[in-house]
Amino acid sequence: TQLLEQSPQFLSIQEGENLTVYCNSSSVFSSLQWYRQEPGEGPVLLVTVVTGGEVKKLKRLTFQFGDARKDSSLHITAAQPGDTGLYLCARGNFNKFYFGSGTKLNVKP
């Protein structure tokens, strides 16, 4: 199957803390995307990782693609209330896309 598992399912932290969320699969990805979604809105693309071992940074967000291209992580440094949302990973396979179940992040001020 094309199952993507995300962990943790829920995360509630204080402003200023660091956190890491994970996206894992038993299959190899050709690429993987991370999205952030706010309640009542569509997901917004954050980053695409393609190469095994790749690390991409987007301000306080660091995305890593595993060497074997079966897993990925998103690390947020010094989280802010504006980081609150549902973080989704997704993989593409030809014309189809498969999403993980998401990590719901709440950053308390």
Next chain:
Amino acid sequence: SQTIHQWPATLVQPVGSPLSLECTVEGTSNPNLYWYRQAAGRGLQLLFYSVGIGQISSEVPQNLSASRPQDRQFILSSKKLLLSDSGFYLCAWIPLAGGSYEQYFGPGTRLTVT
């Protein structure tokens, strides 16, 4: 620049009634188009995708159908809604050229079946 529209934004429909949700994309040609459904706070389930006018692929058998009457228009329909059809429906597109896997989503339609 490209934009994607969905309407209506919210909809409350009784069980057994028909459904029509519309999605249009501006500023691009020949995109791949997608319909997803999302349960509250959860991931997205791919329902249908289309690589061109009149070309529809169904991912999940159910009482929904999709059509693409024009290049940048994608419609999700049902003849008789079920309670289980409630959810947040999202339309998305990707540029056909370049092999991109980066999807761009519309604002969504919140459907409640009562």
